[in-house]
Amino acid sequence: MDPFQMVVVIVLISVGAGVINNYIKSKHNRANDLASEAEFEKMANEVSRLKERVRVLEKIVTDGDQRLREEISRLA
Numbered sequence: 001m002d003p004f005q006m007v008v009v010i011v012l013i014s015v016g017a018g019v020i021n022n023y024i025k026s027k028h029n030r031a032n033d034l035a036s037e038a039e040f041e042k043m044a045n046e047v048s049r050l051k052e053r054v055r056v057l058e059k060i061v062t063d064g065d066q067r068l069r070e071e072i073s074r075l076a
Contacts, residue, residue: 001009
């Protein structure tokens with residue numbers, strides 16, 4: 001094997017190893033992305049649920065005084 005062929009083989013092996021390494025990393029990242037996407041959906045649902053609870057609490061707090069005054073007025 002002459003030196004030129006040896007250099008070409010070394011370069012091809014290096015490039016092939018880099019491609020395989022990138023493929024493995026991207027495959028691993030895809031699995032992480034799916035897991036993080038599921039976690040994002042879970043957190044988004046929880047945030048929506050908590051926003052609804054805050055709306056209900058705000059309504060109770062702000063509406064309660066008015067309703068209480070009306071009930072006291074009716075009783076008096």
